[in-house]
Amino acid sequence: MGKLADLKSYEGCGVEAIACVEKAFRLNPHPQSYYFWVLGFGQYIAGQYEAAVKTLRNEATYQTGSRLALAAALAQLGRLDEAHEEAKLYLASNPGFSISHSIENQPFRNMMARDRTVEGLRKAGFPE
Secondary structure (H helix, E strand, C coil), X not given: CHHHHHHHHHCCCXXXXXXXXXXXXXXXXCCCHHHHHHHHHHHHHCCCXXXXXXXXXXXXXXXXXXXXXXXXXXXXXXXXXXXXXXXXXXHHHCCCCCHHHHHHCCCXXXXXXXXXXXXXHHHHCCCC
């Protein structure tokens, strides 16, 4: 379920990704933390930024990897101080991170989803 939902997000189908993860939660009431990250990213792609922030701050997934999407979601909501703090925390663990390198290595199949992600990362203060 997690991989299918991940693919749906990269295809720009955030609502479908959310549905996949919600089904996974129903089938497994004790999912891996990765499921929360995938749900949060699907919510981000669907433009459900408040929901993404809540999901990505869940203690089961709130860690270095989820901070990237969390910072972007916060930035899209205009909560720039929080977004910059999350970006700072992410960059402390990933000092070589750049938006361009990250985006080139993600399997985006939908340019609107890719562009929305780049926009959020830029607003959050990640380096190009």
